[in-house]
Amino acid sequence: xxxxxxxxxxxxxxxxxxxxxxxxxxxxxxxxxxxxxxxxxxxxxxxxxxxxxxxxxxxxxxxxxxxxxxxxxxxxxxxxxxxxxxxxxxxxxxxxxxxxxxxxxxxxxxxxxxxxxxxxxxxxxxxxxxxxxxxxxxxxxxxxxxxxxxxxxxxxxxxxxxxxxxxxxxxxxxxxxxxxxxxxxxxxxxxxxxxxxxxxxxxxxxxxxxxxxxxxxxxxxxxxxxxxxxxxxxxxxxxxxxxxxxxxxxxxxxxxxxxxxxxxxxxxxxxxxxxxxxxxxxxxxxxxxxxxxxxxxxxxxxxxxxxxxx
Amino acid sequence: xxxxxxxxxxxxxxxxxxxxxxxxxxxxxxxxxxxxxxxxxxxxxxxxxxxxxxxxxxxxxxxxxxxxxxxxxxxxxxxxxxxxxxxxxxxxxxxxxxxxxxxxxxxxxxxxxxxxxxxxxxxxxxxxxxxxxxxxxxxxxxxxxxxxxxxxxxxxxxxxxxxxxxxxxxxxxxxxxxxxxxxxxxxxxxxxxxxxxxxxxxxxxxxxxxxxxxxxxxxxxxxxxxxxxxxxxxxxxxxxxxxxxxxxxxxxxxxxxxxxxxxxxxxxxxxxxxxxxxxxxxxxxxxxxxxxxxxxxxxxxxxxxxxxxxxxxxxxxxxxxxxxxxxxxxxxxxxxxxxxxxxxxxx
Numbered sequence: 001x002x003x004x005x006x007x008x009x010x011x012x013x014x015x016x017x018x019x020x021x022x023x024x025x026x027x028x029x030x031x032x033x034x035x036x037x038x039x040x041x042x043x044x045x046x047x048x049x050x051x052x053x054x055x056x057x058x059x060x061x062x063x064x065x066x067x068x069x070x071x072x073x074x075x076x077x078x079x080x081x082x083x084x085x086x087x088x089x090x091x092x093x094x095x096x097x098x099x100x101x102x103x104x105x106x107x108x109x110x111x112x113x114x115x116x117x118x119x120x121x122x123x124x125x126x127x128x129x130x131x132x133x134x135x136x137x138x139x140x141x142x143x144x145x146x147x148x149x150x151x152x153x154x155x156x157x158x159x160x161x162x163x164x165x166x167x168x169x170x171x172x173x174x175x176x177x178x179x180x181x182x183x184x185x186x187x188x189x190x191x192x193x194x195x196x197x198x199x200x201x202x203x204x205x206x207x208x209x210x211x212x213x214x215x216x217x218x219x220x221x222x223x224x225x226x227x228x229x230x231x232x233x234x235x236x237x238x239x240x241x242x243x244x245x246x247x248x249x250x251x252x253x254x255x256x257x258x259x260x261x262x263x264x265x266x267x268x269x270x271x272x273x274x275x276x277x278x279x280x281x282x283x284x285x286x287x288x289x290x291x292x293x294x295x296x297x298x299x300x301x302x303x304x305x306x307x308x309x310x
Numbered sequence: 311x312x313x314x315x316x317x318x319x320x321x322x323x324x325x326x327x328x329x330x331x332x333x334x335x336x337x338x339x340x341x342x343x344x345x346x347x348x349x350x351x352x353x354x355x356x357x358x359x360x361x362x363x364x365x366x367x368x369x370x371x372x373x374x375x376x377x378x379x380x381x382x383x384x385x386x387x388x389x390x391x392x393x394x395x396x397x398x399x400x401x402x403x404x405x406x407x408x409x410x411x412x413x414x415x416x417x418x419x420x421x422x423x424x425x426x427x428x429x430x431x432x433x434x435x436x437x438x439x440x441x442x443x444x445x446x447x448x449x450x451x452x453x454x455x456x457x458x459x460x461x462x463x464x465x466x467x468x469x470x471x472x473x474x475x476x477x478x479x480x481x482x483x484x485x486x487x488x489x490x491x492x493x494x495x496x497x498x499x500x501x502x503x504x505x506x507x508x509x510x511x512x513x514x515x516x517x518x519x520x521x522x523x524x525x526x527x528x529x530x531x532x533x534x535x536x537x538x539x540x541x542x543x544x545x546x547x548x549x550x551x552x553x554x555x556x557x558x559x560x561x562x563x564x565x566x567x568x569x570x571x572x573x574x575x576x577x578x579x580x581x582x583x584x585x586x587x588x589x590x591x592x593x594x595x596x597x598x599x600x601x602x603x604x605x606x607x608x609x610x611x612x613x614x615x616x617x618x619x620x621x622x623x624x625x626x627x628x629x630x631x632x633x634x635x636x637x638x639x640x641x642x643x644x645x646x647x648x649x650x651x652x653x654x655x656x657x
Contacts, residue, residue, distance in 0.1 A: 147372045149637045154429060165433050166407045186371055189404040193429040194630035203637035205372040239644045244614065249376050258372060262641045 002028040003294045006060055006091075008082065009073030010034030010041030010052070012158045012272060013096055017071055017283040018045055019270035024287055026294045031067060033060050044271075057082050061089050069293065071286060072097055075160040076167040083119060092293065094286055095121045098164055098171035104179050107288040108132045108227050115293050123179070125278035126150030126187060127172040128285045129202040129235070133261050134180030136224035137206045140216040144252025145207040146182035148172065151190040153197030156276035165189060182206065184252040200265040200277035201238075207248060207255040214243050217259050225263070232284045234266030234277055319564040321526055324358035324421075324534045325351050325549050326510075327578055328384065329400050331540035332364035333603040334582055338378040341387050343581060348391040350577045351537065354569035356549070358421060360398040360534075361388045364542065364603055365634070366425060367399055367414060368406035373636045374603075382413060389418045396420035400451065403433045405634060408440050415444045424470075425451035425481070427632045428458050431469040438473040449508065449532070450475035453633045456486040456599060460498035467499050467507075477506035477532055482521065483603075483633055485514030485543050485596040492521035496528040508532030511547040513539055514596025516588055518547035519555050526561065537570070537578040538585045543602025544592025545585055550574040591619050598627030607636050611643035621646055 005027050007014045014032065018041070021029040032045035037054040045052040053059050060067070070086055072079045072095045079099040086093050095102060102119030105111065109132055114120050122128060130148040137143055150172070161168070169187045176185030192198050208217065221241045228235040245257045265277025272279055327347055332339055344361065351359050363369030363381045370377040388397050398421035399414045411422060422441035424434045434450060441448045450470030455463055467478040480495045487495075492509060499507040509525035511518035511534070522533045535552045539545030550570045553563045579585070591609065595602055600623050608626070612619035625642045 145372075149373050149635070151635055151637075159432070162430075162433050163436065165403050166436065169404065169407055188371065188373060188634065190632065190634040191404070191427065191430045191433065192630070192632050192635065193427065194632075198629075201638075201641075203373075203641070207372075238641060239648065242640070242644055244640075248372065250372070260637075260640055262637070262644070 002026055003068045003290065004028055004030045004066060005069045005071060005290065006031040006033060006063070006067045007071045007073055008033045008057060008060065010036070010039040010045065011073065011160055012156065012276070012279055013282060014073035015041035015044055016271035016279040017073060017096070017286055018048065018050065020283050020287045022048055024291060027287065027290050031060060031063060033057060057085060061085060067091065069094065069290060071290070076164050087118060093119045094289055095119060096282055096286055097160070098124050098167040100171045100174065104175050105289055106131045106179055107231065107285050108224065109135045109179055111289065111292050120289060122282060122285055122289065123175045124168045124172045125152070125200070125282045126168065126189060126202060127175040128281045129200070129263060129265055130172070130204045131175050131180045132224050132228055133204040133221055133263070134176050134182050134206060136220040137217055137259060138181030140220045141212045142209045143180070143182040143206045144209060144255060145184045145250035146176045146180055147186045147188070147205045148176065149188045149190065149203045151192050151198070151201045152278045153200070153275045154191045154193040155197050156200070156272055156278055157191055182252070184250070197275040199275050202263040202265065204261040204263065206259050207250045207252055208243065208257040208259055209255055212257065217241070217243065221259070221261050231288050232265065232281050234268065234274065234280065236264055238262040238264045319562045321530060322357050322532045323549070323553070323563060323565060324360055324398060324532060325356045325537060326360040326534050326546065327351070327536045327540050327549070328388065329360040329362045330364060330542055330546050331536045332362070333542035333606065334540050334545070334585060336606060337363055337370065337375045339384060340379055341383060344384040344387045345391045346577050347537070347573070348388045348395070350573040351570070352392045352395040354573055355565045356395055356570065357564060358396045358398050359388060359392065360400060360423065361385050362400045366401040366406050367410035368401070382417065385414060385417050385419065396447070398423055400425055401437060402426070402634065403437050408437060411437060411440060411444070415446060419446065421447045421449060423449040423451050425453050428452040428455045428463060428466055431466040434470060435473045438470060438475055442474040448475050450478040451481050451510070452479060453481045453483045454601065455480045455495055456482055456484055456491060460494045463495055464498045464502040467503055471503050471505045475505060477508050478503060479508035479510050479532070481510040482512055483601050484599045485512030485518070485602055486599040487511070487517070487521055488515070489517060489520050489524045493524045493528055496525040496530050500529040506531035508534065510534040512541065512543050512545065512596070512602050513547060513588065514544040514592050514602065519552050522547050522552055523555065523559070537574045538582070540578055540582055540585050541602070543595045543605050544588040548574070548586070591623065594620055594623045598624055600627045601631070601633045603633070604636060604639055607639045611639050615643040615647040617643055617646040617650065
């Protein structure tokens, strides 16, 4: 039995997700909700045999009985409006906006912890790309402060992302601490308009405390990158991690060194071309989390089961 | 004030020594320096003084350099020390957040300058709107304006104006504009906008004063300088030289030329005595069109990885990196080091 999924939001993220859900063995896109009847995303959905509607979530809630799981791919403030309505309808949600209503999830860090939560949040594309690296370093030493710079091609950032730029930085910063395990976090987002468009780039800086083990830090990062590449094939280190020694007065205290991981994410090219690794990592994580939440074949509890109060 | 019977000033000057100048001192300004600079510029009649981390509010970081003194402490001192000058901040959406702006507004700033890369004006909408709500004067700041033509720049400037900006600046972050480049961009914005227009010039090609004067001829309403030119890259348009050159041209600046020369000589020059030299690396920024604040970071990375700073700057220019991508300096330096090691192994 497949899990019937609704995608709310027919922009870049929603449309990329549509393609990935269509390939999943356990998840099935059945409904796509937009607000613009002429949206390319809705047209693509219709062409793939998905019911595509343009009058917002009202009709999704009418259809509630036909849907087991909602993917929110709108914007943080739209999700804040929609979330209570999904909850009233008993629909579990995987939130791809930076609204941060539910627990923050990164598949390689805490996939199993929040499977039963009615609303899980996927942070941001930059968070999906960088939190695992911070987590990996935090497994081998204390991380007093972590900072990330996420740069995406201008053409891959739609209006939702642009108007959410503060939410991006705030939600990602919080995730570096709450999920990554750093004591303080800061996220920076940059849009680059170069033509041809650049691949998504992420740079992770972790402050390293006295007595850090350089080899262990480097190995932890390399191992995590391999793990990430299992579900985001274009995720890779541009160069081996470098450790720079200098006295840094970070918000987490003075440290003798930092590790710098220079990452690149090439997308699978499902909707936007491969430069849009930011879409790819977000939707790949969304599928991974949805599959983990799907009911076991034996009928154990999961989305859409009686356990979710309606 | 100059004290003479000059005609009314046609434009307004903003001194950014305590913001753009922060790059030149690796963000190490102290409270005492901030107080001395503000007191002196205020007394000379400089109408607006900008104070922030070089990369704007929230810029203190690994990527851009940690501040010696929190910028809010510097702002507090600046607001306390001024008598007539208006105090401005800079913020870049993506680096700073609205909470940073709220905290600065609570301290009593007058002007918020919201900066984006020249093609990305739409990420400033929420920040410009918030600044207007807070009752601040708002300037939109289109960085790296040399990278797009006048028509495209106008299209972006119109967005900032539509969000509520009182003035939109042509910002030559790379100091790459010729006089004609500056003139055409300012003219396009003057012709197409109802709000004010400004120019922020850097001196990598030794054209900052000339570009600023050309901008005034095209009707610019606001100009920026930094005292002694203290700023990113080879430096900014030097405030005291701009004032002197304009007064000599019969353009009233509202600033006392002798007083601001004294500010430069006795207050700012001691902070960084060799400011004003356009060395090869500073010139390369202008020549290759690279964001000025990359310079010190590139010099440090060149030393750390044993590569040539010129090679780093030229590669950054080829990659068309934009303001904020200081992490790419490490990326390029590490790659150059690896290429050199591979070449050596092959011989």
